[in-house]
Amino acid sequence: MKFRNLILKNIFRNKSRSLLAIIGIAIGVAAVVGLGMVTDNLSKSTENALTAGAGDFSVIAATGPNNGGGPPGGMGGDQVINQTKVTEISKITGVGSAVGVLRTSVDLSNSTNTTTNSTSGPSNFRSMTSIIGIDSSSISMDDIVVTNGTVYSNNNEVIIGKTAAQEMNKTVGDNISISNNTFKITGIYETGNFMDDRGIVMSLDSLQSLTNKTGEVSLIIVKANNGTDATSLATKIQNNYPNELTTSTSLSGMDRMNNGLDVINSGSWAVSLLAMLVGGIIVIITMLKAVAERTREIGVLRAVGWTQKRIIAMIMGESIVLSFIAIFVGLVIGVGIVELLSTTNILRGIMPAFSIFLFLKGIGVALLLGILGGIYPAYRASRLSPTEALRYE
Incomplete structure (x- = not known):
């Protein structure tokens, strides 16, 4: 055998x-x-579950207080970026999408609703309302989620943060006056960020018109392609625009x-x-x-x-x-x-x-x-x- x-x-x-x-x-x-x-x-x-739709990092102007703002959801700095940079950055290899965001603050407690920059002094901090301008199709890039109603569809509509709606006693269908302009509230949103939930979001064109900043944005939110390392991509963009643009990533949450x-x-x-x-x-x-x-x-x-x-x-x-x-x-x-x-x-x-x-x-x-x-x-x-x-x- x-x-x-x-x-x-x-x-x-x-x-x-x-x-x-x-x-x-x-x-x-x-x-x-x-x-x-x-x-x-x-x-x-x-x-994917934690970052679905949200941007990976923000691109801000390299000059200004503390070299600009912060990660997506932050207020950004005083400096603005030419909106053409959004298109340029979106064409960089590894970039999945890029969206321009304009941020400012408005004092809704007075009759004129004076707009100001996002770094207003502490004396009138509690009266200031954050205003975010972003295309309606891209609000998820800034972690904005409409929980009641719908997103705005034209320049005369806005969505309002949950905290702001409670403080102002506003709801879907109400009107709100901003800088002598009347807007209809079409939805209530949440971001999980206290400051942003005290704010108002409208179309980018509307806010650019209100602030006389046509063709300008405060920051650019970027989402990397699947398989592309966001930190490496942020460094690449920063190297492409030395002394002009810088990037800010929020890595602590990802590290945890x-x-x-x-x-x-x-x-x-x-x-x-x-x-x-x-x-x-x-x-x-x-x-x-x-x-x-x-x-x-x-x-x-x-x-x-x-x-x-x-x-x-x-x-x-x-x-x-x-x-x-x-x-x-x-x-x-x-x-x-x-x-x-x-x-x-x-x-x-x-x-x-x-x-x-x-x-x-x-x-x-x-x-x-x-x-x-x-x-x-x-x-x-x-x-x-x-x-x-x-x-x-």
Whole structure:
């Protein structure tokens, strides 16, 4: 009988024992593959969920107080940017979209609604209302979400922040006077930023006309293409306009998100390693039991001239063959469970993804468990004395 045929015969001779070993290895494979399908795409899914539609960073004038304003949602500086820069920046490789935003403040407590710059002194801070000018199709770039009503559709309409609406006792359908111009409120919005939620948003053209800043914007909000690093893109834009434009990114929130994802990834690896440990123990116990049950058989093989190396090769070969069978079982279990959870919307917002790397990692785990699980039993079998083994009952 050929050596490989003997290995296969030994495996299927005791089906329950072999099945136990296969299950043990399959547990490890399923854990690595299943968790990998979820966590490998978790970072991208989380980033998309948190930044869907929102800009990645803002471009501001390089001159002015503190070199301009801040990240998307900030008030910007006194300096303005020629609106043609919006088109120029949108054409830079890696830029997904760019939108110009004009910001100012209005004192709505007096009859003339005097407009002023965004850095008004603290004496009249509480009476000032932030005014944002941005194209209606791009308000999500500035984290503006209409929660009641609709966005403005012409230059005579505005949306008002939730806090401002409460303070002014305004609602959808009311009119509001700004700089002696009457606007209809079409919606209530929220940003999560206290200052912006005390403000009013209108079309860019309207605010440019009110402030006599036609063709000018306070800042440009930029969103990078998928796969483009926002920090590198910000540096590239800044280098393209030295001493003219600068960029401001809000990285603290992303850093905290990445740290959280690192914890999640570490946790998934811990669960995978635990599953591998359990699988390895099951394989070792199974193979040791197999050696104990075949003590007399191994003694006969040693008596007819089988070397220790050949005995080790036989036991290890059986363990590796079991591992290859477990690869298929583990992949089916791991992928099947994740797909089932995804279908039932339990993994809402997460896009599971199976990759070649994950497949290779599953094969590696199975072979590792098979080899590690077979080493000691194989070594123990090879050390059996033929005389003692033949006397074993």
